[in-house]
Amino acid sequence: MKELKKIVEVIRENKSFFITSHIRPDGDSIGSQLALKRILERLGKEVIITNHDPAPKIYDFLPGKESIKQELPKNREFDVAFILDSPELSRLVSTAEIIEKAKVIVNIDHHLGNEKFGKYNYVDTEASAVGEEIYELTRVMGFEIDREIALCLYVGIFTDTGSFRQSNTTPRTHEIVAHLMKIGDLKPAQITHQIYGTQxxxxxKLLSMTLDTLERSGDGRIAWMTITDEMFKETGTTKAETENFINYVRSVKGSEVAILFTELAKDEVKVSFRSKSSADVNSIAKIFGGGGHLRASACTIKGDLEEAKRKVLVEVEKRLKKVYG
Ligand SMILES: [Mn+2]
Structure with missing residues (x-):
């Protein structure tokens, strides 16, 4: 709360703002950045959003999405840089250099192990999404959310909770969402269709090929699927189209840890984890330099795909042994 009040002051006292978020942005990073941009603009501020990667096409319906740039503005300084949904600066990749060009860094995030790299850090690991945190910020500011902001925040919360199915969904999440729905006259069926019904x-085709790769450990507690670089090439798709794939692994009966291995490039493997039990997948991802949340995390491993899979599976086996003996 104290930190939130400080951030409100920072907003009041400054004029130019830069907003960024992590590589391969998801619904929460896009939704919360656009919501914050609109809040600041309505207060008469100058705002620029730059991300390392373009936003997935499924978010084209979000108001202001076309304003998100990939190139950092040249020869520019900003009063304030907001870094959303990113536990560490290395996740920003090309936009990280903004740190040297902004007088004040504000870090708003909900990941475990956030490195608190900002002058002000609003890190709430209980929040289901940064969308929730931006909502709380507007409450402290006494700012009236409009239809566009409500839609952006809703999409952030909706996607980061896996459509309100994951364990990060709290009573507060539903309170906030109920309020957003009322203010924005939001239609959940329509939004669901826009995000998940326009594939x-x-x-x-990529999904079908990926489903075919399903493998399980002997006891069935670990389930995983694999997407190779070859599969992307063959179908003409990109990583942006795989956001929902992990949920198919997660849905396998008896699986407690679900893993999706994605070959991003030769010798670069992204590993996404979901846990349905008490197995803490944040700590598993951490072994490989990643992180996230207790039940949803990810890491990127440099090296051969098969080698990465073997290493990860050994660690997951170890963790599950600790839980079950
Ligand atoms: Mn998030």
Whole structure:
């Protein structure tokens, strides 16, 4: 609360703002950045959003999305840089250099192990999404949310909670969402359709190929699927189209840890984890330089795909042994 009040002061006292978030942005990073931009603009501030990667096409319906740039503005300084949904600066990649060009850094995040790199750090690991935190910020500011902001925040919370199915969904999440729905006259069925009902046939082809790779450990507690670089090439798809794939692994009966291995490039493997039990996948991802939340985390491993899989599976086995003996 104290930190939030400080951030409100920072907003009041400054004029130019830069907003960024992590590589391969998801619904929460896009939604919360656009909501914050609109809040600041309505207060008469100058705002620029830059991300390392473009936003997935499924978020094209979000108001202001076309304003998100990939190139850092040249020869520019900002009063304040907001860094959203990113536990560490290295996750920003190309936009990290903004740190040297802004007088004040504000860090708003909900990941475990956030490095508190800002002058002000609003890090709430109980928040389901940064969308929730931006909502709380507007409450402290006494700022009236409009339809566009409500939609952006809703999408952030909706996607980061896995459509309100994951364990990070709290009573507060539903209170906030109920309020957003009322203010924005939001239609959940329509939004769900826009995010999950507009897949290109090529993405479905990739999904079908990916489902075919399902493997399980002997006891069935670990389930995993693999997407190779070859599969992306064959279907003409990109990583942006795989956001929902991990949920298919998660849905396998008896699986307690679900893993999706994605070959991002030759010798670069992204590993996404979901846990349905008490197995803490944040600590597993941490072994490989990643992190996230207790039941949802990720890391990127440099090296051969098969080698990465073997290493990860050994660690997951070890963790599960600790839980079950
Ligand atoms: Mn998030």
């Amino acid at each position: 290109l046939p090529s993405a479905i």
